[in-house]
Amino acid sequence: MTKNGFAVELRAATRTYSVGRRAVTALAGVDLTAAAAEFVAVMGPSGSGKSTLLHCAAGLDRLTSGEVVIDGVRLAGLSQRRLTVLRRDRVGFVFQAFNLLPALTAAQNVALPRLLARRRVVPAEVTAALDEVGLADRAGHRPAELSGGEQQRVAIARALFTRPAVLFADEPTGALDAASGREVLALLRAAVNRRARTVVMVTHDPFAAAHADRVVWLGDGRIVDALSGPAGTREIAMRTAALEETSSLGEARR
Numbered sequence: 001m002t003k004n005g006f007a008v009e010l011r012a013a014t015r016t017y018s019v020g021r022r023a024v025t026a027l028a029g030v031d032l033t034a035a036a037a038e039f040v041a042v043m044g045p046s047g048s049g050k051s052t053l054l055h056c057a058a059g060l061d062r063l064t065s066g067e068v069v070i071d072g073v074r075l076a077g078l079s080q081r082r083l084t085v086l087r088r089d090r091v092g093f094v095f096q097a098f099n100l101l102p103a104l105t106a107a108q109n110v111a112l113p114r115l116l117a118r119r120r121v122v123p124a125e126v127t128a129a130l131d132e133v134g135l136a137d138r139a140g141h142r143p144a145e146l147s148g149g150e151q152q153r154v155a156i157a158r159a160l161f162t163r164p165a166v167l168f169a170d171e172p173t174g175a176l177d178a179a180s181g182r183e184v185l186a187l188l189r190a191a192v193n194r195r196a197r198t199v200v201m202v203t204h205d206p207f208a209a210a211h212a213d214r215v216v217w218l219g220d221g222r223i224v225d226a227l228s229g230p231a232g233t234r235e236i237a238m239r240t241a242a243l244e245e246t247s248s249l250g251e252a253r254r
C-alpha cells in the first residue's frame with residue numbers, strides 16, 4: 001500500500017486515438033482511484049471508454065495526457081523495461097477470453113508469469129493457488145480439458161499468484177454461464193476480503209457490479225455517475241438504464 005492508501009490512481013486521464021485524420025477521444029479527463037482492498041466496478045455503454053481506461057490503468061496502453069500511478073509508481077516516468085517489470089510484478093489482468101496458453105497445464109499456466117520473471121516457483125505454492133480457486137485436482141489439465149468457468153478460475157489464480165497491488169478484470173464473466181460467473185465473482189470478492197487485494201472490474205452486468213464496493217459509470221470518456229458503498233443489482237440496473245436512455249437521446253439529437 002502507498003502512503004495515500006491507493007493501489008491505483010488515474011488523474012485527468014485522457015486518451016485520444018488518431019483514426020485517419022480524425023481524433024477519437026476515448027478518455028476525456030477521468031479521475032479515478034481504487035484504495036487498497038477495494039473492489040471498483042466500471043460500467044457504461046459500448047464505446048464509453050471502459051476498456052481504454054482499464055488498458056491505460058494497467059500500463060497496456062499509454063495516456064495522451066494525465067497520469068496513472070500504481071502502488072505509488074507513476075507509469076509515465078518509466079522506461080519500457082521498467083513498465084514491463086511493474087506490470088509483471090504489481091498488476092494482474094483477467095480477460096473475458098481467459099487467455100491461458102493451450103499447450104500448458106493449469107499449474108504451468110499459473111506458474112508462467114513467475115517463471116518468465118526468472119523467479120523460483122515452489123510447486124506447493126502453485127497447488128495452494130489452484131486450491132484457492134477450487135481446482136487443486138485439475139493441476140495437470142490443459143485448458144481444453146477445462147470448462148470456461150474453470151479456465152477463468154485458473155486465470156484468476158495466475159493473476160493473483162504474483163500478489164499484485166491491483167487486479168484488473170475486463171468483463172471476466174462475459175463469456176460464462178450464470179453459475180460459473182457467480183463463482184468467478186465470489187473469487188474476486190474473496191481476493192479483496194481475505195487477501196486485501198484491489199480489484200478494478202469492467203462489466204456490463206449489474207449483478208456482477210453489485211459485488212463491488214463502488215460502481216462508476218463512464219459516458220463518452222467521462223465519469224458520469226457513481227455509487228459508493230455496496231449497491232444492489234436493481235439499483236445498479238436502474239442507473240444503467242437511465243444513463244443509456246440519456247446517451248441514446250443525446251445520440252438521436254446529434
Ligand SMILES: Nc1ncnc2c1ncn2[C@@H]1O[C@H](COP(=O)(O)OP(=O)(O)OP(=O)(O)O)[C@@H](O)[C@H]1O
Nearest residue numbers: 017019024025026045046047048049050051052053
Ligand atoms: N486503438 C484504437 N484506435 C482508435 N479508436 C479506438 C481505439 N480503441 C478504442 N477506440 C475508440 O475509443 C472509444 C472507446 O472505446 P473502448 O473500447 O474503450 O470502449 P468500451 O466502453 O470498452 O466499449 P465496449 O463496451 O464496446 O467494449 C470508442 O469510440 C472506440 O472506437
